[in-house]
Amino acid sequence: MKSPLEGKSIDDIGAVYEEGPEQEVSETPAPVAPAPGGTPVTLTFEQLKDLLIEAKKPVISDSDKKKLENDQQTRLDNAAIITLERAKKLQEQAMCGHIRRDGSSRTVYVENGNYLICQRCQDVIRPNAMLKDKNGKDTDKPDIARREVFQKHFAMVGRSQLFDY
Numbered sequence: 145m146k147s148p149l150e151g152k153s154i155d156d157i158g159a160v161y162e163e164g165p166e167q168e169v170s171e172t173p174a175p176v177a178p179a180p181g182g183t184p185v186t187l188t189f190e191q192l193k194d195l196l197i198e199a200k201k202p203v204i205s206d207s208d209k210k211k212l213e214n215d216q217q218t219r220l221d222n223a224a225i226i227t228l229e230r231a232k233k234l235q236e237q238a239m240c241g242h243i244r245r246d247g248s249s250r251t252v253y254v255e256n257g258n259y260l261i262c263q264r265c266q267d268v269i270r271p272n273a274m275l276k277d278k279n280g281k282d283t284d285k286p287d288i289a290r291r292e293v294f295q296k297h298f299a300m301v302g303r304s305q306l307f308d309y
């Protein structure tokens with residue numbers, strides 16, 4: 145069934161409602177026929193306008209809202225886990241001497257990146273390491289201890305252990 149209001153602008157609808165009673169008493173048929181059998185509603189134009197604007201708004205149900213909140217919480221949880229894992233990894237790398245029980249180096253030299261990587265803790269040791277600030281960014285001061293670790297392990301890694309990715 146076609147709505148009698150179909151194809152009308154909001155102002156036309158307002159006019160229909162405002163002029164409604166006059167059309168009922170007039171002899172000429174109303175240009176917009178009221179839906180037969182429909183329950184008559186009495187709304188002011190402003191009420192109708194608000195109703196139509198309200199109907200156009202996207203509806204967020206309670207379950208959608210709950211889902212959004214859960215997703216947000218999941219993201220926060222994941223971020224916390226990642227931070228924790230990173231801290232654990234850093235601690236593991238700080239504890240690891242990158243040396244096997246037999247005294248050989250656990251590191252391998254990655255030629256195209258010019259760094260050593262420990263096969264146990266995945267620590268990356270660079271020959272040109274710089275001291276880091278509290279945010280983990282390089283400062284302009286060389287990290288002497290780190291560079292010495294590189295030199296020590298680089299000397300231990302035989303040519304046979306070298307590989308390229």
Ligand SMILES: [Zn+2]
Nearest residue numbers: 240242262265
């Ligand atoms: Zn290691």
